[in-house]
Amino acid sequence: MLVMQTVECIHCKSEKVVKNGKRASGVQCLLCRNCKESFQLEYTNNGAKPETKLMIIKMTLNGSGIRDISRVLGVSQGTVIVVLKKLKILLSTSIPNIVILKNE
Numbered sequence: 064m065l066v067m068q069t070v071e072c073i074h075c076k077s078e079k080v081v082k083n084g085k086r087a088s089g090v091q092c093l094l095c096r097n098c099k100e101s102f103q104l105e106y107t108n109n110g111a112k113p114e115t116k117l118m119i120i121k122m123t124l125n126g127s128g129i130r131d132i133s134r135v136l137g138v139s140q141g142t143v144i145v146v147l148k149k150l151k152i153l154l155s156t157s158i159p160n161i162v163i164l165k166n167e
């Protein structure tokens with residue numbers, strides 16, 4: 064029986080995705096032809112999961128510290144710092160005007 068699974072890129076949601084070898088652990092790697100990013104369908108490492116990175120950003124915006132975030136999400140403090148540094152570089156280079164909305 065042939066089973067087709069539609070896979071979309073986790074970065075740009077494009078369906079132009081091809082296989083791109085395997086990790087040493089045997090997990091299939093995928094490459095997006097649209098944005099040229101490499102990704103896996105499922106991550107075993109908490110720090111590599113896209114939803115973890117999003118939670119780190121959300122918790123930082125809500126005033127949580129690095130040690131708080133590390134403890135709650137189950138990632139190392141180094142992972143939290145790396146994600147926040149990458150975010151800082153991204154914000155300083157690609158978005159010139161940031162509007163912060165406050166709930167009052």
Ligand SMILES: [Zn+2]
Pocket residue numbers: 072073074075076077095096097098099100
């Ligand atoms: Zn993509």
